[in-house]
Amino acid sequence: MLAGSDRPLTMHEVLASAPGVPQSSAYRNLSILAEAGVVRRIQGADDNGRFELAEVVSGHHHHHLICTSCGLMADVRATAKLERALAEAARTAADEAGFLVVEHRFDLVGLCAGCRP
Amino acid sequence: MLAGSDRPLTMHEVLASAPGVPQSSAYRNLSILAEAGVVRRIQGADDNGRFELAEVVSGHHHHHLICTSCGLMADVRATAKLERALAEAARTAADEAGFLVVEHRFDLVGLCAGCRP
DNA sequence: TTTACTGCAAAGGGTTTGCAACATG
DNA sequence: CATGTTGCAAACCCTTTGCAGTAAA
Numbered sequence: 650m651l652a653g654s655d656r657p658l659t660m661h662e663v664l665a666s667a668p669g670v671p672q673s674s675a676y677r678n679l680s681i682l683a684e685a686g687v688v689r690r691i692q693g694a695d696d697n698g699r700f701e702l703a704e705v706v707s708g709h710h711h712h713h714l715i716c717t718s719c720g721l722m723a724d725v726r727a728t729a730k731l732e733r734a735l736a737e738a739a740r741t742a743a744d745e746a747g748f749l750v751v752e753h754r755f756d757l758v759g760l761c762a763g764c765r766p
Numbered sequence: 767m768l769a770g771s772d773r774p775l776t777m778h779e780v781l782a783s784a785p786g787v788p789q790s791s792a793y794r795n796l797s798i799l800a801e802a803g804v805v806r807r808i809q810g811a812d813d814n815g816r817f818e819l820a821e822v823v824s825g826h827h828h829h830h831l832i833c834t835s836c837g838l839m840a841d842v843r844a845t846a847k848l849e850r851a852l853a854e855a856a857r858t859a860a861d862e863a864g865f866l867v868v869e870h871r872f873d874l875v876g877l878c879a880g881c882r883p
Numbered sequence: 884t885t886t887a888c889t890g891c892a893a894a895g896g897g898t899t900t901g902c903a904a905c906a907t908g
Numbered sequence: 909c910a911t912g913t914t915g916c917a918a919a920c921c922c923t924t925t926g927c928a929g930t931a932a933a
């Protein structure tokens with residue numbers, strides 16, 4: 650499979666990239682991989698589910714740019730500085746709620762280079 | 767309606783809180799409100815859609831705690847300091863991609879007080 | 884009456900599942 | 909022969925939509 654992409658793929662894209670594979674198999678296998686922690690399942694802007702390699706596998710932590718106009722969802726490599734800030738923020742916010750943070754998600758929503766005026 | 771909650775509500779909860787209102791009306795009206803910018807539609811952990819008052823209406827910017835065990839989704843008030851850090855991080859990350867950030871989302875995923883060991 | 888909104892029930896679209904055929908060891 | 913994986917099609921669930929009935933102006 651081809652989840653070595655620089656952005657989460659929709660099921661549609663996954664199927665297009667693997668001709669001949671029926672939906673059911675794709676869903677089934679991706680679900681298994683997701684359960685095994687190899688793949689992560691996320692949501693786009695408001696439409697369909699998407700799949701990406703888990704951080705453990707891809708080897709890099711990243712966030713997302715989400716374009717509200719064309720629906721594009723791209724990865725943004727997280728910098729050490731940003732991560733430090735986010736991690737601390739997470740700890741602070743979660744502590745007072747007694748919440749144990751396992752991971753955080755930081756997504757930027759707006760207009761991509763091709764859609765901005 | 768009762769969107770003065772401290773957390774996003776699922777359609778199920780919305781319906782439960784407004785007995786007698788049929789799904790179709792709830793969906794329809796919430797969609798209209800969403801389009802008008804009064805309500806915001808978001809996604810929980812991986813399951814169903816949820817609704818919350820838009821920031822403009824609720825008057826406060828917040829993020830979410832998402833419990834992977836029980837599915838709970840709670841609001842976390844954003845602090846000025848955190849916001850400053852996030853905003854700057856957003857700008858930095860987005861700029862090099864030519865992305866125009868309209869809003870950011872920062873969610874903490876993990877275990878809530880009731881589910882953590 | 885004209886316009887807008889309700890309720891119901893049917894349709895839609897993404898995702899899951901049952902089950903028999905098939906490959907693997 | 910025993911086990912696990914495929915493909916197909918039907919089932920599911922959440923959400924949307926058509927349409928006629930009702931309330932409001």
